[in-house]
Amino acid sequence: MSTHETTYIGAVMEAIDLEMARDERVLLLGQSVGGRPDDPFVQRYGENRVRVTPISETAEIGMAVGAALAGMRPVVDATMAEFLLVAMDQVVNEGNRFHHMSGGRVRVPMVLKAGYGFTAGWAGQHTGSIYGMFMGVPGLKVALPSTPADAKGLMASAIRDDNPVLFLHHYLLTLDRGEVPDGEHLVPFGQAVIRRPGADVTLVATGWTVPMALAAAATLAADGIEAEVIDPRTIAPLDTATVLASVRRTGRLVLVDQATRHASVSAVLAAEVAEAGFDALRAPIVQVTGLDAGIAYSRPMEEHVLPDEAKVVAAVRRVVEYSGTRV
Amino acid sequence: MDAEQTRAVLATMWRIRAFEERVGQLKRADEVHGLIHLSIGQEGVAAAVCGQLRTDDAVYSGHRAHGHALAKGAPMTRALAELMGRRDGLCRGMGGSMHLVDVEHGFLGATGVVGGNIPLALGTALALHAAGRDAVAVVFFGDGAVQAGLFAESVNLAALWRLPVLLVCENNGFAEFSPRSAHTPVERVRDVVAPYGLVGGTVDGNDVDAVWAAVAGLLPAVRAGEGPALLECLTHRLRGHYEGDPDRYREAVSSAEWRERDPIARLQRAATGDGRLDPDELPGFERTARDQVERAVLAARESPFPDAALAASLAYRR
Known part of the structure; x- marks a missing residue:
C-alpha cells in the first residue's frame, strides 16, 4: 500500500474530498465551510453541495438530519465540540432517534465534525473533552482519531455509515504529521x-x-x-x-x-x-x-x-x- | 374547492375525527399506551394542506401528529396499531403517537420536541432541491414553536437559501398550557416572519375552503423554487394539551359556540349551502369513517406485540 505524508487535519479533509468525489449525495455544511467562490471545495463540488451557514447551530444540524432523511449524506463542520451544545436537541434527540423510533424504516447518514480538547490557553468554554456526554447516547456513533491515517480512515467510514456519527478531532493533534494511505482508506468502527x-x-x-x-x-x-x-x-x-x-x-x-x-x-x-x-x-x-x-x-x-x-x-x-x- | 375536492377533504376530516375520538376512548381504556395529543377541532388544516400534496412531497409533524399522518395517506390500521404498540404499527411499536413515520406515503415523520421538526423539513427541502426534484417539504407546528430560537434560525435559512418548504403554523392560541399572550407580545405569526420576505398569510384554519384556497395560492411558487412560504391557520383544539390534561387554564367553549367553529360542521354547512354537496350524502361521511375506525380497532387488536429484542437490535442501522 502506497502512502504519503500529511497532517492530521489534512487527512480529515482528504477523506471528505474523496467521499464527495465518490458520492454526489455527500454535502458539506458549516460556518467555516466554502463561502467564497475560490474555496477549493466550492470549486470542485459547487455551491449547492458546499454551503456556508449562519451561526445557527440548531438549524444547521437539524437541516443535516432532514437532508439525511431524504437520502443525502451531509457532513456538518461544527468547528468546535462545544458548539454542538447549542444544538443539543438536534445532536442527541433527533437524528440519532429516527432509525430506532421508526422501527428501522428510515436511516440518518450524517457526520458532525468538530474539534475538541484545545488546552492551549483557551480556558473554560473551548477546551472540553466532552465526548463522555455523547458516548452513551443511543443511535449516535463517536469517533476519536489519534493519528493522521486513522483520521482519514475514520472520516471515510463515518461518511459511509448509515447512522449519525460524531467525528471529534483533537485540536492539539491538528498539525501532527504522519503517513496516510493513498486513495481509498477505511478504518472500521468498533475495532480498537x-x-x-x-x-x-x-x-x-x-x-x-x-x-x-x-x-x-x-x-x-x-x-x-x-x-x-x-x-x-x-x-x-x-x-x-x-x-x-x-x-x-x-x-x-x-x-x-x-x-x-x-x-x-x-x-x-x-x-x-x-x-x-x-x-x-x-x-x-x-x-x-x-x-x-x-x-x-x-x-x-x-x-x-x-x-x-x-x-x-x-x-x-x-x-x-x-x-x-x-x- | 369543487365538489370532488370537498368530498375528499370532508372524508379525510371525518377519518381524523373518528380516529381521534376512538383513540381517546382507547387511551382511557388503557388499550393505547402512553402520551397522546389529539387534534380534534384542527382537522381542517391537515386535510386541506395534505389534500393538495403529492406522495413524493415530504411532510413533518410534531407531537400532535395523527391528523397529518392520516391526511398524508398513512393507513389507519397501521397508525392505530402503532398507538397500541403492536407489531404491525407504522413503526413496529417503536415510536408511538409522537413519532409516527410513513415513508411510503411521504410522511417523513413526527418529532416530539416542539419545533425540532422545522429544520428537518428545511433539510429535506434542501435535499429535494439538490436532487433537482420539484417536490416540496411541508412542516406543521403550533404557535408555541414560534417562540423557540430554532424558528428564527430556520426561517432565516429557508429564506436565505430559497428552500422549497411550506411552513404551516396551526395557531390554536395555546402553547401547551398558556395562552399565546403569556408567551409573546406578537399576536400574529405572519408578523414574526415579515422581515424575511416570506410569502403567505393568516387564514381562519377552521374555514377549510379558506385554507384550501390559501394553500392552492402558495404551493405553485414554492414548488417552482421561488422560496419558502408560511401559512398561519387560526384554529382551536377542542381537547386539552394531552389526553388527561385537566384543562383548567382556559374556558371550555359552549356547545353552541363549538357548532359554529367546528371545521367539519362549517364545511358541511357551506358545501350544502352552495350546492356542492347534497344534504343526503352528509351522514355517509361520518358513517364510513366510524366503520373504518372500528375495523382498524379490530385489526390492530389482532396484531401481536413486537418481540422485545427488537428494541436493542435497532439501536444502530446495520
Whole structure:
C-alpha cells in the first residue's frame, strides 16, 4: 500500500474530498465551510453541495438530519465540540432517534465534525473533552482519531455509515504529521488497535493521550516494564473485547483519558473490565484522567487539571508494584 | 374547492375525527399506551394542506401528529396499531403517537420536541432541491414553536437559501398550557416572519375552503423554487394539551359556540349551502369513517406485540 505524508487535519479533509468525489449525495455544511467562490471545495463540488451557514447551530444540524432523511449524506463542520451544545436537541434527540423510533424504516447518514480538547490557553468554554456526554447516547456513533491515517480512515467510514456519527478531532493533534494511505482508506468502527504490544500492563488511551501513553510506555520500557497501549479509535461503538483480552494477558489496567473522570471513556472501561475481567486482575484498575473541574486558563493550572506523561508513568508503577494493599 | 375536492377533504376530516375520538376512548381504556395529543377541532388544516400534496412531497409533524399522518395517506390500521404498540404499527411499536413515520406515503415523520421538526423539513427541502426534484417539504407546528430560537434560525435559512418548504403554523392560541399572550407580545405569526420576505398569510384554519384556497395560492411558487412560504391557520383544539390534561387554564367553549367553529360542521354547512354537496350524502361521511375506525380497532387488536429484542437490535442501522 502506497502512502504519503500529511497532517492530521489534512487527512480529515482528504477523506471528505474523496467521499464527495465518490458520492454526489455527500454535502458539506458549516460556518467555516466554502463561502467564497475560490474555496477549493466550492470549486470542485459547487455551491449547492458546499454551503456556508449562519451561526445557527440548531438549524444547521437539524437541516443535516432532514437532508439525511431524504437520502443525502451531509457532513456538518461544527468547528468546535462545544458548539454542538447549542444544538443539543438536534445532536442527541433527533437524528440519532429516527432509525430506532421508526422501527428501522428510515436511516440518518450524517457526520458532525468538530474539534475538541484545545488546552492551549483557551480556558473554560473551548477546551472540553466532552465526548463522555455523547458516548452513551443511543443511535449516535463517536469517533476519536489519534493519528493522521486513522483520521482519514475514520472520516471515510463515518461518511459511509448509515447512522449519525460524531467525528471529534483533537485540536492539539491538528498539525501532527504522519503517513496516510493513498486513495481509498477505511478504518472500521468498533475495532480498537494495539499501538504497542506489552506483557506487563494494559494502557488504554484516546486522541491526544495516545502519544502521551506511548511516550510513557517508552519511559517505562527503559525500566523493564512493558506496557501494551490500546487505542479504541471509536468510543461508540466501544471495543471492550480487545481491552479485556489484553487485560487477560497483562493482569493490570491503567486508563488514560483527557475528559473529566466522571464523564470519561475510562470510567466506562473500568466498569466493564471490573465486571467481566475481575478474575484476571492482579491489581486495582487505575484511571489517569482530567479532574472533575473546568480547564483553567493559566498554564500551571491548566496542566494541573489534565493527565500528562509523568502521571501515567507514576500510575503504571503503582499498579505494577501493587502488593495487596491500597494502590 | 369543487365538489370532488370537498368530498375528499370532508372524508379525510371525518377519518381524523373518528380516529381521534376512538383513540381517546382507547387511551382511557388503557388499550393505547402512553402520551397522546389529539387534534380534534384542527382537522381542517391537515386535510386541506395534505389534500393538495403529492406522495413524493415530504411532510413533518410534531407531537400532535395523527391528523397529518392520516391526511398524508398513512393507513389507519397501521397508525392505530402503532398507538397500541403492536407489531404491525407504522413503526413496529417503536415510536408511538409522537413519532409516527410513513415513508411510503411521504410522511417523513413526527418529532416530539416542539419545533425540532422545522429544520428537518428545511433539510429535506434542501435535499429535494439538490436532487433537482420539484417536490416540496411541508412542516406543521403550533404557535408555541414560534417562540423557540430554532424558528428564527430556520426561517432565516429557508429564506436565505430559497428552500422549497411550506411552513404551516396551526395557531390554536395555546402553547401547551398558556395562552399565546403569556408567551409573546406578537399576536400574529405572519408578523414574526415579515422581515424575511416570506410569502403567505393568516387564514381562519377552521374555514377549510379558506385554507384550501390559501394553500392552492402558495404551493405553485414554492414548488417552482421561488422560496419558502408560511401559512398561519387560526384554529382551536377542542381537547386539552394531552389526553388527561385537566384543562383548567382556559374556558371550555359552549356547545353552541363549538357548532359554529367546528371545521367539519362549517364545511358541511357551506358545501350544502352552495350546492356542492347534497344534504343526503352528509351522514355517509361520518358513517364510513366510524366503520373504518372500528375495523382498524379490530385489526390492530389482532396484531401481536413486537418481540422485545427488537428494541436493542435497532439501536444502530446495520
